[in-house]
Amino acid sequence: MWRRAVTLTQSKASQSWRAIATSSSKYGSTSASAAAAVDSLLLRSLKDHYLEVSRMTPPPKVSPPSPFTIIKGALDSNGPVLKRTYGKEEISIYVMRLANIIHGEGDDPEEEDGINQLFLHVDVSKPGQEDSLHFLCGLYPDALGIHSVSMRPKLETSEDVVQSTYNGPVFEDLDQRVRDVLHSFIEERGVNEGLFPFLQAWLYVKDHRNLMRWFKSVGTFINEKKSTDA
Numbered sequence: 573m574w575r576r577a578v579t580l581t582q583s584k585a586s587q588s589w590r591a592i593a594t595s596s597s598k599y600g601s602t603s604a605s606a607a608a609a610v611d612s613l614l615l616r617s618l619k620d621h622y623l624e625v626s627r628m629t630p631p632p633k634v635s636p637p638s639p640f641t642i643i644k645g646a647l648d649s650n651g652p653v654l655k656r657t658y659g660k661e662e663i664s665i666y667v668m669r670l671a672n673i674i675h676g677e678g679d680d681p682e683e684e685d686g687i688n689q690l691f692l693h694v695d696v697s698k699p700g701q702e703d704s705l706h707f708l709c710g711l712y713p714d715a716l717g718i719h720s721v722s723m724r725p726k727l728e729t730s731e732d733v734v735q736s737t738y739n740g741p742v743f744e745d746l747d748q749r750v751r752d753v754l755h756s757f758i759e760e761r762g763v764n765e766g767l768f769p770f771l772q773a774w775l776y777v778k779d780h781r782n783l784m785r786w787f788k789s790v791g792t793f794i795n796e797k798k799s800t801d802a
Contacts, residue, residue, distance in 0.1 A: 634773040706721070
């Protein structure tokens with residue numbers, strides 16, 4: 573969806589650039605005037621895209637399944653999105669598109685609006701323990717699969733997922749009974765496909781905010797450059 577929005581006026585912008593280049597060559601325009609024309613074209617294109625994206629209809633509001641709650645400021649950070657307590661444990665969930673992890677996945681334009689594959693980091697911590705139990709999972713509309721299980725330092729002081737020196741054994745190499753129990757472990761804590769509708773909508777909103785912010789910040793930079801050069 574975002575790719576289609578961003579390329580909506582690409583053809584028109586390319587035609588305008590070719591016209592500027594032809595005019596500059598034909599009439600011997602200075603490089604300064606050509607640069608100013610390009611800046612104006614870029615600003616106009618950014619504004620058109622910004623307005624187009626701002627008119628997109630957001631998805632229906634979806635609440636996270638109880639007892640998970642949304643972490644304040646999650647939309648503006650790379651930190652956890654959801655949290656809950658389970659007895660003395662605290663469960664934190666990070667999410668991103670699987671396409672952002674595995675290059676080339678999700679490039680089909682017909683599936684672009686769906687975000688049908690999500691990548692989860694599930695962090696289970698206990699008071700008084702330095703390490704937490706960390707699950708890497710793939711989340712789909714109708715299923716959740718575990719990729720790996722490892723022990724990692726607690727994430728209290730970092731908004732990013734801390735890398736471990738050892739990510740645990742290949743999950744599929746574990747005994748079937750161990751795999752089943754680990755699935756039951758996180759399902760008992762509410763980590764299952766029921767999270768998908770909320771996390772899908774949440775990523776849509778985050779992508780929308782990031783794209784709007786990007787158009788605005790690039791436009792501001794170009795506009796300030798023009799003011800400085802004037």
